[in-house]
Structures are given as C-alpha cells and as structure tokens.
Amino acid sequence: MLVLLPPSEGKASSGRGAPLKPESLSLPGLTAAREAVLTELVELCAGDEDKAREVLGLSEGLRGEVAKNAELRTAGARPAGEIYTGVLYDSLGLASLDTAAKRRAARSLLVFSGLWGAVRVTDRIPSYRCSMGVKLPGLGALGAHWRSPMASVLPEVAGGGLVLDLRSAAYAAAWKPKGEVAGRTASVRVLHAPTRKVVSHFNKATKGRIVRSLLTAGAEPKGPAELVEALRDLGYVVEAQAPAKSGQSWSLDVLVDEVH
Numbered sequence: 308m309l310v311l312l313p314p315s316e317g318k319a320s321s322g323r324g325a326p327l328k329p330e331s332l333s334l335p336g337l338t339a340a341r342e343a344v345l346t347e348l349v350e351l352c353a354g355d356e357d358k359a360r361e362v363l364g365l366s367e368g369l370r371g372e373v374a375k376n377a378e379l380r381t382a383g384a385r386p387a388g389e390i391y392t393g394v395l396y397d398s399l400g401l402a403s404l405d406t407a408a409k410r411r412a413a414r415s416l417l418v419f420s421g422l423w424g425a426v427r428v429t430d431r432i433p434s435y436r437c438s439m440g441v442k443l444p445g446l447g448a449l450g451a452h453w454r455s456p457m458a459s460v461l462p463e464v465a466g467g468g469l470v471l472d473l474r475s476a477a478y479a480a481a482w483k484p485k486g487e488v489a490g491r492t493a494s495v496r497v498l499h500a501p502t503r504k505v506v507s508h509f510n511k512a513t514k515g516r517i518v519r520s521l522l523t524a525g526a527e528p529k530g531p532a533e534l535v536e537a538l539r540d541l542g543y544v545v546e547a548q549a550p551a552k553s554g555q556s557w558s559l560d561v562l563v564d565e566v567h
Contacts, residue, residue: 308415308468308469308470308471308521308527308528309415309417309464309465309466309468309469309470309471310415310416310417310471310473310518310521311417311419311425311470311471311472311473311474311478312395312416312417312418312419312473312474312518313395313418313419313473313474313475313477313478314391314418314419314420314421314478315391315392315393315394315395315396316393316438317392317393318390318391318392318434318435318436319385319389319390319391319392319434320434321375321382321383321384321385321390321433321434322383322384322385322389323383324383324384324385324431325383325384325431326380326381326382326383326384326433327379327380327382327384327431327432327433328384328431329341329342329345331430331431332423332426332430332432333426333427333429333430334424334425334426334427334460334464336456336459336460337423337424337425337456337457337460339456340424340452340453340456341422341423341424343446343452344421344422344423344437344443344446344449344452345379345380345422347443347444347445347446348376348379348422348435348437348443349376349377349379349380351376351443351444352373352374352375352376352377353377356370356373356374359373359376360373362441362442362443362444363376363436363437363438363441364438364440364441365436369436372436373436375434375435375436376435376436376437378433379433379435382433382434383433384431384432384433385431385432385433386428386429386430386431387418387426387427387428387429387430387431387432388401388402388412388416388428388429389401389402390432390433390434391418391428393511394508394511394512394515395473395511395512395514395515396515397512397515398511398512398513398514398515398516398519399515399516399518399519400515400519401428404519404522404523405523407525408522408523408525411522411525412428412522413427413428413429415522416428416518417464419439419474419478419481419482420437420439421437421438421439421440421441421449422435422437424453424456424457424481425457425461425482437449438477439453439477439478439480439481440477449481450477450480450481453481453482454480454481454482457481457482458482461482461484462484462488465484465488467491468491468529468530469491469492469493469528469529469530469531469533469534470484470488470491470492470493471492471493471495471518471534472484472492472493472494472495472556473495473514473517473518479494484556485554486554487553489550489554489555489556490550490553490554490555490556491530491531492531492556492557493531493534493535493556493557493558493559494556494557494558494559495514495517495559495560495561496510496558496559496560496561497509497510497513497514497560497561497563498560498561498562498563499563499564500544500562500563500564501564503562509563513561513563517538517543517561520538520541520543521537521538521541524537524541526541531547531549531557531559532547532549534559535547535559538559538561543561544561544562544563545559545560545561545562546559546560546562547559547560548560
C-alpha cells in the first residue's frame, strides 16, 4: 500500500540536526528537479524580500518565512514526519504509533511537496515554505515542473499494490496515476453526512485518523475493493464508486456525522 499525503502549510522548526543532504532523500529520480527548485528558492529568498514574499504568496506576518528559506542549505534537518504539522498530521500522530505501525508508516507514506516533489516521512528535511501553487520566476509553476519527473518515478514507487490518494487538488495535479496504476488507486473525500459537504478541518482530521487506523490495525488491502472492506471493518461509513472504464481511479466517500 502506498499512501499519498499533502504536506502541511505550517511546519515545525528545523531544529539543530545536521543540514540537508539532498542526495540522501528517497526517490533519487527526483534529485535534479529538487535541486532546481531548491537553488531558485534559496536565491529568490536571499535577494529582494518583498519580491520573494509576493512570489510565495506570504502575508506581512509571514515575512520570517523568507529568511528561513534563504538558509535551507545550512539549516538543521529533521525527519519529514516531524516537520509536517497541522490537522491531518496531528490526527495521524506518527510519534505515538507503536513500533510496527511506525515501520509501516515509513514504508507506505509519501508526502507531496512543492519543494521536494515527494518525500518519505523518514527523509530528513529542513522546515520551509513553498506550496505547489507557487510560480517561480525561472522555473514557472511548480505543479507543471513536477509532472514529468513524477511521471517517470512514481509508477515504480507505486509497485503493484493499492494507492490510497489523500492529496488536495493542488498536489494531486503534480502526478495523476494512469493506466493500470489508476485502476488500483482510490481517491478519498470526507463528507459531513447530514449535508454531504466537505468541511476542510474535519476532512483533514478524518483523513489523518483513517491512515492511523490502517497503520495501527496492520491492514494491508491489496486494492480499492479490499480497502473499502478494511475501512468498514474499522468502523468507517464508506460509499464506493468503481471506475466506469479502465485508466480511471476509484472514488471513495467517507461519511462522518460529527464535525470535530
């Protein structure tokens, strides 16, 4: 099982660990594309602060994020699972998983990123600010920048099993499963059952709990149909729509009564 996650907008501080080693990150086929983004982002943020803030879409209150980006090559690095915070990651609670569940998380979770493309939760990275929606002056839109390298690397990473896609739209645009990989991919929405509407906060929280439930239970569904059964066994209310034709993904709606 491969679980595709969005990053969090807010991030923990880099800490005092050893600096980033780009060549040590997982998915080495993304190294050149990562280096291109990293180089331009550091140069941008080391120059005109107001221009950098405009490009990154940062408010005046987030001015400090520009200086942080300028120091990415020398800042301390920590496991990505510690860097990413926010509602989904709070509900996932990686730090409190038991040893076996942590091993499953290290093997199955992949976090998408405007800067890194995608990383494992065990990859050591510094804290940064660069969303997939950013358009850098030199490289252009990051979503487009990542499509080609992702298309080369991700199908092999997906292997032959289930792909559980929990990404938001901006990050989903960087890689869309195709062909037979799409047929074993399940995209999930979380809906407030009485209104059947997506509510951002509990959408993220429920996705975090879903991943935690699967990791804790040691569930290893082989495909979308088995995932539906596993989630129902874990107490979730799931409506599933199988693809109408080959090359399309499954769509799962998880219904939640209470917003929390």
